[in-house]
Structure formats: C-alpha cells, structure tokens
Amino acid sequence: MKYWRVPLDVDEIQVTRGIVHIVEERCKGCGYCIAYCPRDVLEMSSKYNVKGYHPPVVKKPEACVNCHYCETICPDFAIYSVEAPPQEGDDGKHSASC
Amino acid sequence: MDKLKARSDHPLDALLRTDRIPHIWCSGCGIGTVFASCLVAMQTSGIDLNKTAMVSGIGCSGRGAGYIKLDSYHTTHGRAIPFATGMKLANPELNVVVFSGDGDLFAIGGNHFIHAARRNVELTVICVNNLNYGMTGGQAAATTPCMAKTPTTPLGNPETPFNLPLLAYASGASYVARWTILHTRDLTKSIEEALTRRGFSFIEVLAPCPTGYGRRNKEKPLDSLRLYQERTVIKNGADPSDVILDYQQGITLGKFIDHERPTFLDSYDKTCRINF
Ligand SMILES: Cc1ncc(C[n+]2csc(CCOP(=O)(O)OP(=O)(O)O)c2C)c(N)n1
Ligand code: SF4
Ligand code: SF4
Ligand code: SF4
Ligand SMILES: [Mg+2]
Numbered sequence: 001m002k003y004w005r006v007p008l009d010v011d012e013i014q015v016t017r018g019i020v021h022i023v024e025e026r027c028k029g030c031g032y033c034i035a036y037c038p039r040d041v042l043e044m045s046s047k048y049n050v051k052g053y054h055p056p057v058v059k060k061p062e063a064c065v066n067c068h069y070c071e072t073i074c075p076d077f078a079i080y081s082v083e084a085p086p087q088e089g090d091d092g093k094h095s096a097s098c
Numbered sequence: 099m100d101k102l103k104a105r106s107d108h109p110l111d112a113l114l115r116t117d118r119i120p121h122i123w124c125s126g127c128g129i130g131t132v133f134a135s136c137l138v139a140m141q142t143s144g145i146d147l148n149k150t151a152m153v154s155g156i157g158c159s160g161r162g163a164g165y166i167k168l169d170s171y172h173t174t175h176g177r178a179i180p181f182a183t184g185m186k187l188a189n190p191e192l193n194v195v196v197f198s199g200d201g202d203l204f205a206i207g208g209n210h211f212i213h214a215a216r217r218n219v220e221l222t223v224i225c226v227n228n229l230n231y232g233m234t235g236g237q238a239a240a241t242t243p244c245m246a247k248t249p250t251t252p253l254g255n256p257e258t259p260f261n262l263p264l265l266a267y268a269s270g271a272s273y274v275a276r277w278t279i280l281h282t283r284d285l286t287k288s289i290e291e292a293l294t295r296r297g298f299s300f301i302e303v304l305a306p307c308p309t310g311y312g313r314r315n316k317e318k319p320l321d322s323l324r325l326y327q328e329r330t331v332i333k334n335g336a337d338p339s340d341v342i343l344d345y346q347q348g349i350t351l352g353k354f355i356d357h358e359r360p361t362f363l364d365s366y367d368k369t370c371r372i373n374f
Pocket of ligand 5 (some may be wrong): 232
C-alpha cells in the first residue's frame with residue numbers, strides 16, 4: 001500500500017493476515033470481488049468452472065488482510081476469508097512497503 | 099492458497115439451504131449480496147433464529163425465502179406483507195422479516211406496504227430495488243427511473259418513480275434507510291438495527307439487475323457498482339423529502355428515520371384487549 005507519508009508507528013501496527021478460500025463451483029464470474037478487493041489480491045482465472053464461468057484465483061496471497069470485503073460483496077456465497085495463523089518468524093508487523 | 103474448500107465451510111452455510119445453491123440469480127445480480135447481508139445481520143444481531151421467519155412475495159428477489167434455512171414462506175405476488183402481518187399478530191414472539199422486490203412491494207403490493215407502515219406493524223421489510231420487474235423480463239416498475247428503457251417503455255419511461263424512503267416515512271414507518279450492495283458494512287449494520295427495533299422498519303437496497311435493466315440501459319454489473327461508488331452521498335438523518343435517487347444529481351444513502359412509536363399490537367392491546 002502507498003502512504004502519503006509513512007505513519008510514525010508503522011512498526012508497531014499489527015496487520016491481520018488472511019487466507020482467502022474460493023468455492024469455485026458456486027462462482028458466476030461477476031468479478032466484484034476482484035474489482036473491489038482493497039489489496040488487489042485476486043485476479044480472474046483463465047479456467048472455467050462447471051457452470052462455464054471464470055472464478056477468481058489468488059494472485060497475491062501474502063497481501064490479504066482478512067477484511068472480508070470479497071466475502072460480503074459476493075452475490076454467490078463463493079468466496080470467504082479466514083484469519084491466517086501467525087507464521088514462524090512473523091511477529092504480525094508489516095513494513096510500509098508491504 | 100485458494101484451496102477448493104468443501105461447500106459446508108462458507109460462514110453462511112449454516113443459514114443456507116445449500117442443496118439449492120448455486121441459486122437461480124444471474125451473474126452479477128445484486129440480490130445475492132443483499133441476501134447474504136441479511137443472513138449476516140441475522141447471525142450478529144443476537145435475535146433468536148428459532149423464532150425468526152422470512153416471508154417473500156414473487157419475483158427474483160422473492161426467491162429469497164426459498165434459500166434460507168429457517169422457517170420461511172414464499173407467498174403470492176404482492177402479498178408478502180399481509181402474510182407476514184398475520185404471522186406476527188398470531189405469534190407476537192416471532193421476528194418476521196420480509197425480503198422482496200420493488201415490483202412486489204410497491205407496485206402490486208403498494209397498498210399493503212403503506213397500511214402496514216401506517217399501523218406500525220412490527221416487521222423488518224427489506225426491498226431489493228433493481229428498478230424493474232426482473233423476473234418477467236425487465237418491464238417498467240413503480241421505481242423505474244424517468245427515461246429508462248424497458249420493454250414496456252421502449253421510448254424511455256415517461257413516468258416519475260416513487261421515492262421509497264419518503265413513501266415509507268410518510269406512511270408511518272419507524273425505521274427507514276437506503277443503501278446499495280456496494281455498502282455492505284453499512285447495510286448489514288442497518289439490517290441488524292432494524293431487526294432489533296420495535297415497529298415497522300424499512301430498508302431499500304439498490305442492486306443491479308444486469309439481465310433485465312442493465313442490458314437495455316447500457317449498464318454492465320461493474321458499471322452499476324461504479325455508479326453506487328461515485329454518485330452516492332451518505333447523509334444519515336437526512337429529511338426523507340430531501341433524499342434523492344438520480345444518477346445525474348446523486349443518490350442519497352443513509353439511515354434517515356429511527357424513531358420509536360407505539361406498534362400496532364401495543365395500540366390494539368391497549369384499546370381492544372385490556373379493557374375487557
Ligand atoms: C398476480 C400476479 N401478477 C403478475 C405476476 C407476474 N410477475 C411475476 S414476478 C413480477 C414482478 C417482480 O418484480 P420485483 O418484485 O421487482 O422482483 P425482481 O424480479 O425484480 O427481483 C411479476 C409482475 C404474477 N406472478 N402474479
Ligand atoms: S479478505 Fe479483503 S484483502 Fe483478502 S482477498 Fe478478500 S477483499 Fe481482498
Ligand atoms: S464475487 Fe463471487 S461470484 Fe463474483 S467473481 Fe467473485 S467469487 Fe465469483
Ligand atoms: S433477471 Fe435480474 S433480478 Fe432476476 S436474477 Fe437475473 S439479474 Fe437478478
Ligand atoms: Mg425488481
């Protein structure tokens with residue numbers, strides 16, 4: 001994310017990380033989740049699901065902040081996010097360039 | 099990371115009749131988002147879901163009642179509110195949620211709406227306003243914008259649409275709000291509030307109907323969302339007569355009315371029951 005100025009407490013801010021799950025066979029390819037993800041995590045896949053739609057795929061897994069917006073805008077109950085367990089060596093702190 | 103997860107893992111699956119999912123709504127149709135928001139609000143509001151029922155009329159939006167895994171009732175066209183009123187009066191413990199479309203609630207069912215609001219019947223009414231009769235092919239409704247193209251207004255709609263929040267307020271509703279499907283958090287919070295308020299609560303939700311309305315008015319699903327983003331102004335507490343819905347001038351969103359007054363049952367009991 002680009003900041004107009006780097007917040008002074010950037011090292012102390014805890015940013016939640018998320019894992020996004022896609023229920024491919026429910027997706028109707030509207031693209032809402034892709035267009036409105038604030039972290040640009042998703043993109044449209046080139047493959048088709050059983051109904052002939054292109055579901056989203058995760059392009060930048062590490063960027064997901066578990067905001068659930070994709071989950072709430074999806075009209076098809078086809079995508080949701082869960083909080084990622086803390087990784088080894090990861091204190092949950094992000095740098096300004098993440 | 100995008101593991102293909104079993105269907106039963108979506109956080110709303112507990113409230114969905116998953117055997118009926120995928121639902122019938124078209125790609126990009128906004129009804130599913132309104133429905134999901136309603137389910138989330140039901141989960142988070144703390145109301146007793148064993149004492150909650152959903153009632154719908156006829157139309158694409160009216161299919162809502164068929165997808166919720168709670169007691170639900172898919173009624174006849176325009177009659178969701180009278181069925182819901184009957185349920186509430188017969189069993190005042192129930193939380194009764196009406197989920198239906200603009201055509202169902204305000205064209206064929208318009209009279210039921212104004213009188214239930216006037217009586218302040220304790221119902222939560224959620225109207226998916228997609229500006230047309232989606233299910234039957236996109237005909238003009240009482241909510242279709244002036245000059246919009248539909249199969250019944252091929253030269254453009256010469257009529258003026260209802261202003262739903264103003265109509266609800268003037269009729270006597272005690273909670274009135276308008277959101278769009280893009281404003282998922284405000285919408286969910288608003289439904290949550292409406293579920294816990296006494297009296298007649300009304301929430302209008304603007305939602306795209308790409309198949310019926312969008313196709314004829316050069317509005318792809320993502321175009322509708324862009325309009326919801328760029329042309330809306332949130333004015334909580336605005337006077338309902340100042341609330342506009344005009345793609346050129348702007349669309350006013352927010353919670354406009356939140357005012358408790360005696361409900362139909364309060365007045366009925368006081369007048370007709372207690373004295374005997
Ligand atoms: C008595 C009666 N008249 C007409 C119809 C045809 N009809 C079915 S759905 C509908 C309009 C639904 O519009 P709306 O409530 O806006 O739902 P949407 O499909 O747009 O979600 C109409 C006129 C009917 N089913 N019953
Ligand atoms: S949870 Fe938020 S950040 Fe993560 S993919 Fe969904 S919209 Fe993007
Ligand atoms: S919002 Fe839902 S239906 Fe639309 S593309 Fe994303 S996952 Fe598929
Ligand atoms: S016709 Fe319109 S309202 Fe009906 S499901 Fe399709 S997009 Fe939705
Ligand atoms: Mg409609």
